[in-house]
Amino acid sequence: MEYFIELFLGGLTRGSIYALIALGYTMVYGIIQLINFAHGEIYMIGAFTALIVASVLTILGLNGIAILILAGIIAVIYSAAYGFTMEKIAYRPLRSAPRLSPLISAIGMSIFLQNYVLLAQTSDFLPFPALIPEFGFMEPVSHIVSSAELVIILTTASVMVLLTLFIKYTRMGKAMRATSQDKKMARLIGIDVDKVISLTFIIGSSLAALGGVLIASHIGQINFYIGFIAGIKAFTAAVLGGIGSIPGAVLGALILGWTESFATGYVSSDYEDVFAFSLLVFILIFRPAGILGKSETQKV
Amino acid sequence: MRKLLSFLLVAVAAVFIMTACSQQSEEPAQEETTQETTQEETQEAEASTEPIKIGVAGPHSGDLASYGIPTANAVKLYVDEINSNGGVNGRQIELVVEDDVCKPEVAANTAAKLVSEEVVAVVGHICSGATKAALGMYKDAQIPVMSPSATNPALTKSGDYPNFFRTIAPDDSQARLQVDFALDKLGLKKLAVIHDKGDYGKGLAEFAKSFIEQAEGAEVVLYEGVTPGAVDYSAVVQKVKQSEADGVIFGGYHPEASKIVTVMKKKKLEIPFISDDGVKDETFIKVAGDFAEGVYATGPKDVESNPLSQKAINAHVEKYGEKPGAFYLNGYSAIIAFINAIDVADSTEYDAIVNALTTEYVETPVGNISFDKKGDAIGVGFSVYQVQNGEYVELQ
Numbered sequence: 001m002e003y004f005i006e007l008f009l010g011g012l013t014r015g016s017i018y019a020l021i022a023l024g025y026t027m028v029y030g031i032i033q034l035i036n037f038a039h040g041e042i043y044m045i046g047a048f049t050a051l052i053v054a055s056v057l058t059i060l061g062l063n064g065i066a067i068l069i070l071a072g073i074i075a076v077i078y079s080a081a082y083g084f085t086m087e088k089i090a091y092r093p094l095r096s097a098p099r100l101s102p103l104i105s106a107i108g109m110s111i112f113l114q115n116y117v118l119l120a121q122t123s124d125f126l127p128f129p130a131l132i133p134e135f136g137f138m139e140p141v142s143h144i145v146s147s148a149e150l151v152i153i154l155t156t157a158s159v160m161v162l163l164t165l166f167i168k169y170t171r172m173g174k175a176m177r178a179t180s181q182d183k184k185m186a187r188l189i190g191i192d193v194d195k196v197i198s199l200t201f202i203i204g205s206s207l208a209a210l211g212g213v214l215i216a217s218h219i220g221q222i223n224f225y226i227g228f229i230a231g232i233k234a235f236t237a238a239v240l241g242g243i244g245s246i247p248g249a250v251l252g253a254l255i256l257g258w259t260e261s262f263a264t265g266y267v268s269s270d271y272e273d274v275f276a277f278s279l280l281v282f283i284l285i286f287r288p289a290g291i292l293g294k295s296e297t298q299k300v
Numbered sequence: 301m302r303k304l305l306s307f308l309l310v311a312v313a314a315v316f317i318m319t320a321c322s323q324q325s326e327e328p329a330q331e332e333t334t335q336e337t338t339q340e341e342t343q344e345a346e347a348s349t350e351p352i353k354i355g356v357a358g359p360h361s362g363d364l365a366s367y368g369i370p371t372a373n374a375v376k377l378y379v380d381e382i383n384s385n386g387g388v389n390g391r392q393i394e395l396v397v398e399d400d401v402c403k404p405e406v407a408a409n410t411a412a413k414l415v416s417e418e419v420v421a422v423v424g425h426i427c428s429g430a431t432k433a434a435l436g437m438y439k440d441a442q443i444p445v446m447s448p449s450a451t452n453p454a455l456t457k458s459g460d461y462p463n464f465f466r467t468i469a470p471d472d473s474q475a476r477l478q479v480d481f482a483l484d485k486l487g488l489k490k491l492a493v494i495h496d497k498g499d500y501g502k503g504l505a506e507f508a509k510s511f512i513e514q515a516e517g518a519e520v521v522l523y524e525g526v527t528p529g530a531v532d533y534s535a536v537v538q539k540v541k542q543s544e545a546d547g548v549i550f551g552g553y554h555p556e557a558s559k560i561v562t563v564m565k566k567k568k569l570e571i572p573f574i575s576d577d578g579v580k581d582e583t584f585i586k587v588a589g590d591f592a593e594g595v596y597a598t599g600p601k602d603v604e605s606n607p608l609s610q611k612a613i614n615a616h617v618e619k620y621g622e623k624p625g626a627f628y629l630n631g632y633s634a635i636i637a638f639i640n641a642i643d644v645a646d647s648t649e650y651d652a653i654v655n656a657l658t659t660e661y662v663e664t665p666v667g668n669i670s671f672d673k674k675g676d677a678i679g680v681g682f683s684v685y686q687v688q689n690g691e692y693v694e695l696q
Contacts, residue, residue, distance in 0.1 A: 014534075
């Protein structure tokens with residue numbers, strides 16, 4: 001039973017990270033029907049920013065919690081700026097182009113950002129300081145869950161709640177929902193669609209950066225390539241849950257995390273990815289729109 | 301209904317792929333015992349005074365010449381020394397140096413040339429591919445061959461070439477060392493073997509697994525591959541914990557190793573972690589930080605401090621005015637081993653030389669070595685290192 005709980009919590013941690021990244025995919029897709037393949041790179045840039053900030057603050061001699069919060073905030077702001085700029089230069093000019101063009105542009109952006117960080121930083125793995133402090137739990141619990149895992153799970157959960165409240169109850173959230181339903185109509189009733197799209201990128205990028213900081217501090221190392229695999233997994237999670245749906249992305253991410261964790265625990269880690277992607281195929285056969293996705297009727 | 305059918309098809313296909321994957325590794329290592337009764341010409345039984353011919357093969361021109369020339373130089377330097385001291389068994393040594401450019405098709409010609417020159421032994425070839433292409437010809441002609449650099453395990457392990465020896469450790473000897481260290485020195489019984497699914501890591505892990513299974517009283521309680529670059533490895537670490545392993549052997553590189561070690565320490569899983577020269581890297585210590593303390597890793601032995609290798613290197617510097625290149629010491633050791641074998645056997649016959657190589661220990665720059673039945677040097681190669689206070693320390 002203890003083993004099951006450990007795997008469950010491990011899957012939950014992993015799923016939380018996927019969820020933070022998957023939200024960016026799903027929100028961007030919900031608004032402009034674009035799969036933003038450069039999203040994983042924003043996650044990586046968030047982690048790098050936090051590393052640089054944390055190193056500087058450590059030299060200045062701040063204490064642990066202050067470094068964590070400051071590094072987190074600066075990483076979020078910096079990555080949000082990247083997301084905002086990326087949308088402006090790579091996607092906005094292509095907004096009325098056929099849907100394939102922004103997709104190619106996104107892939108180009110992803111490769112560009114990877115190489116940019118590779119050249120600006122290094123190709124080596126870099127040690128990432130453990131920003132999340134280890135607080136000792138009682139004896140049986142400390143074996144099962146670490147403070148870093150707990151922080152990741154709780155942070156993700158509260159971010160989800162905040163995001164849901166924002167979209168449900170604020171004017172801007174309402175505008176986002178309206179834009180995602182019908183861009184042209186939203187513009188006609190006076191919604192600044194460009195602003196909504198920019199905001200979507202900013203929120204998505206902030207969440208990804210937050211995920212990057214948390215996971216890097218949990219596993220203790222980063223390099224320029226970490227965004228690729230995390231991005232693919234988060235994208236899978238978003239599709240699994242139904243791309244375009246925010247609760248779907250969270251659900252998909254958690255299911256993916258648990259599938260991987262239990263597949264590793266009870267079968268073999270050799271088949272971790274096999275199970276994860278078999279699950280995706282399985283869901284897509286029976287529910288092509290994903291678990292919580294709505295199948296749309298194409299407007300002709 | 302249609303959907304269900306198609307899903308079932310996919311599922312069945314998936315199961316087939318999985319079973320196919322898990323069965324492939326069970327092939328028995330085929331061991332051909334090529335024990336041909338050899339009727340050596342007894343013509344040289346009477347003490348002849350003719351020079352003993354030894355072949356040297358390797359790339360001496362072309363883009364890989366930098367790998368072959370140091371060995372040729374090593375052989376020349378040592379043979380000059382022997383000849384000026386009166387030779388072996390009262391006979392001088394004559395070298396036949398042939399270029400194979402590291403190309404298999406040229407290597408076969410080189411071998412034919414050396415065979416027709418009636419050399420009694422060959423130092424070379426350098427590249428594994430060229431070595432393999434040439435070996436059959438030497439085998440038919442009953443000539444022992446010793447490579448300073450061909451590390452492909454199959455060259456010795458397959459048993460196809462009883463005339464082949466090498467003074468460099470094959471790719472699998474690290475696994476041997478890891479297992480011996482874990483079982484004998486650390487006294488571990490239940491081992492978890494983990495790899496990164498790559499050629500190098502998985503290859504080592506497979507060898508380690510089979511060595512543990514052959515050993516008395518030891519068992520592999522977990523054998524798994526992890527996905528390089530995965531977000532975290534806590535599930536696999538939980539599994540190691542669940543398997544009640546008392547040690548972990550990991551085949552792969554440092555990024556995965558440092559993640560696994562970190563999670564292990566965080567989960568309070570305090571068991572030895574033994575890895576390979578992909579992990580014996582400064583980056584590992586830098587990245588894993590305090591979590592790296594106590595980790596074992598195998599890596600190439602430090603032979604530069606051996607007085608014999610210093611002597612060999614000095615001889616090269618004196619003659620050529622520069623430090624020798626790659627495999628120089630391995631080449632030097634090869635010719636020492638051959639000449640020692642001829643000296644001890646007091647003969648240049650194939651059986652006598654091979655017998656002397658496999659029974660006698662000889663002091664060489666790469667250590668005090670002999671050869672096992674398959675042709676790998678015993679005593680060459682790797683040492684176990686441990687991270688102590690932020691650096692790798694060679695364990696004795």
